[in-house]
Amino acid sequence: MPELPEVEVTRRSFAHAIENATVQAVRLGKPLRWPLGCEPDHLSGRRVRSVGRRGKYLLLEFDQGVLLVHLGMSGSLRFAPVLPAPGVHDHFDLVTTQGTLRLHDPRRFGAVVYVDSLADPVAYKxxxxxxxxxxxxxxxxxxxxxxxxxxxxxxxxxxLAGEAVVGVGNIYASEALFLAGIRPTVAAVRLSRPRVARLHAAIVKVLGQAVELGGSTLRDFSSASGQAGYFQLQTMVYGRAGLPCHVCASPVRLIKQGQRATFYCATCQKP
Structure with missing residues (x-):
């Protein structure tokens, strides 16, 4: 699943190119997780003012209204002056005077939702x-x-729940907890102020590095300009079950938490 760094990398890869573009047409493919929220031609003539992000949602702000885009489990965006004819897994095209923004989503867990403003009840939800x-x-x-x-x-x-801090997905939670020296199974309420401070710094560092490296490409993620990410090449624990820890050489462990894979070093990360 694209996590916050991948979404931010995607945003940066097309935000400037689509800024001030005027929407010419909208094409819908198969239904996504939620309906668009308006008729496609309702967006024609709107001008794209900016592209922001909130958590894993991209926010295309028009001169009137906002388009919320979520990549779901397997989605990706492409933006180019000219794109080939839509394929079977291309479910949304925003055709503008500066190019076409396309959502490719094989599993269709992504979403594109129009709201009049971020104060709209749908946006708040x-x-x-x-x-x-x-x-x-x-x-x-x-x-x-x-x-x-x-x-x-x-x-x-x-x-992962996103209430304490948004956007720290599975890969980056494992990496940040390793950097902070905290066992992933320890109860959040038990963390002392110094340990919370170390975790805070680790989250900022790990996510910042991931954005600079273009995110993580574990399967087929790439930015809106087609560039793959490289953070996965330098992970300390994620995806390294059984391999020696880069710090102490103890084998990296793998457990399941809430149906998600968690990687950690039992020597470096204290309960």
Whole structure:
């Protein structure tokens, strides 16, 4: 699944190119997770002011209204002046004066939803309960600790839930917990202030590095310009079950938490 770094990399790869473009047409393929929320021709003539992001949602802000785009489990975007005819897994085309933005989504868990504004109840339902952005000034140690103290669940599961901080998906949660020296099974409420501070710094560092390296391409992720990511080539624990830890040489362990794979080093990460 594309995580926050992949979504941010995608945003950066086409945001400038589509800025100030005027929508000429919208093409819909097979139904996605949620309906568009308006008739396709309702978007014709709108001008793209900017492309933002909230968690794993891309926000295409028009001169009137906002388009919320989620890549789901297997989705990816392409933006180019000219694209080939849509394939069987191409389910949304936004044709503009500066090129076509296309959502390719084989599993169709992605979504493209139009709202009149971010104050719309539909937008609030999707975005309103998300935690602070980890790469923004809103993500501070004190607030992070306060939110963690509300949860007796394992810290890895709390990070994935998105209330304490948004967008720390499976790959980056494992990596941040390793960097902070925290066992993924420890209860969030038990973390001391120094450990919370280390985890806060690790989340910022890991996600920042991932964005700079173009995200992680584990299967077929690439940016809207077709570039693959390289963060997966330098992971410390994720995907390395049974291999020696880069720090202590103990074998990296693999467990399941909430049906998700968790990788950690039992020597470097303390309960």
């Amino acid at each position: 999707l975005l309103g309960r998300l935690g602070p952005e980890p790469l923004s000034d809103d993500f501070d140690v004190t607030g992070f600790q306060t939110r963690l103290k509300r949860h007796s669940s394992a810290i890895k599961s709390v990070l």
